[in-house]
Amino acid sequence: MFTIGDFARLGQVSVRMLRHYDAIGLLRPVEVDPSSGYRFYGAEQLRRLNRLVALKDLGFTLRQVGEILDDKVGADELRGMLRLRQGQLEAQIEADMARLAGVESRLRMIDLEDFPRTAEVTVKAIPAVRVAEVSALAAGYEGSAIGPVIQTLFPRLGEVVTAAGLEPDYPAIAYYTSAGNEVAVHAAVPVAADPDPAHGFDIVDLPAIECAATMLHHGPMDDIGASFQALARWIDHNGHRTLDFAREVYLECGEAMITELQVAITKGRGSPPESTSAG
Template sequence: MLKIGEFSKLSRISVRMLRHYDEIDLLKPAEIDRFTDYRYYREDQLPTAGRITALKDMGFSLADIARILAVYDDRDQLEQFFSARQTELVNLSQDTAHKLMLLDAARKRLRKEKNMSYNVTIKTIPERYAATVQMTIPHYEDEGMVWGIMMEETGRMNLAEADPCLCAVTFLDGEYKEENVEVMAWKTVKGSYPDTDHVKFSTLPEVTVASCTYKGSYTLITEVYTAVVEWLNANGYEPNGPMFNIYHVSPHETQIPDEFVTEVCYPVKKKS
């Protein structure tokens, strides 16, 4: 039998933590002296202590560890616990990576773009013939789904691009949506083509917009939206239809976010 101090050294678990494990029935001493209250452990309890430490290092809670130890010899149940924890960690790593990207973008703006300003202009985009796909996507960042459908259904048509060729997405909802976002992707082309299941060819009307073109990651786009709306209020304009983004340089051309070139367009009219 091992005294608690000896067991602590061999298991590399502090005496304080061993006492806590005893209190929550996770790892109980083999014997407690009823006169001195000294705790004693058997040598064959060391593997269990090692399992507890390993599971803690994987991020399992003590409650989960207790459940795992109860089925530790059942490989199928053990695999279920490990698989569920792996999924949790993958999701956590993806969320962390996204937050790190946002943090990095914010730091870059602090260092390099202290005097950043966005130039807003009024322009008229003429009538244009375009391939369009209108659909509901899960979230705003899922725009790629719409372009994927367009490419898949027009791949064999040898579409002739207009000059200039504009690729854009119009946001049809009247408010910000956390999910189920209604959008229409469009690409200007020349010629005549038959509609497909999802791709419709139509002439889009002339539109007057407040336009702001910027270079950089899509993480900046909320700032650009804000700048455009502030400009509208300051210059006597109001929105006149769903806004859209024209992607002059997109992930289709480069995988470097700092090289993206996006034109934010708000259809407008003069306030009466």
């Protein structure tokens, strides 16, 4: 048998917790010395301790832990319960991490609100382009909703375009359209091809834009919201109105990523200058 200190060390818990488990009847010592009150534990009790700690760490209350252990749940059944709970916690962590990334992105937008942007806004016409595209729905325009969708679309687009024997012409393009309460995310790449029902993708002619406000975004997509908001402030400041159309054109990928933001606008006060600074 082991003293409470030795058993705590072997079970990797605190002495205080062992005393608490004893007090509430979750893990009684094998023997208590009547004269000294010292508690002694047996090695076979490590099995119960391991299950107790695992269940508690996975979010079960001590009352629930006691009921599970007292029902003498078998190892296979307990393992299944733990795997299920583990999956639930992993999904919760993933959701929390996505929310945290969203908060960090929003904080960066707020931090940049009071600092003028040095990037230039250029107003220009965008020619029509024929593209191969695949699309999927996202829950909203948040980065946490768009990101996972678009990250799967472009690899799939590359696979089906290659399988069709087509040679894509870069840069790649992403654009978004309303789909009720959701957002249709389109991943596209210019191609010289006609529509074919045998293709695992659509051939679409993106229309020309007579007047688009454009700006270059340098860096990762995590911060693209701040660039879009800077562009929006420029559009509003210059008296223009946006049309329901915006594109992201990926001019450079990798660490030195450069994305051109294109927003279709109607001309506001007078004729827009060819380029001005966004701020």
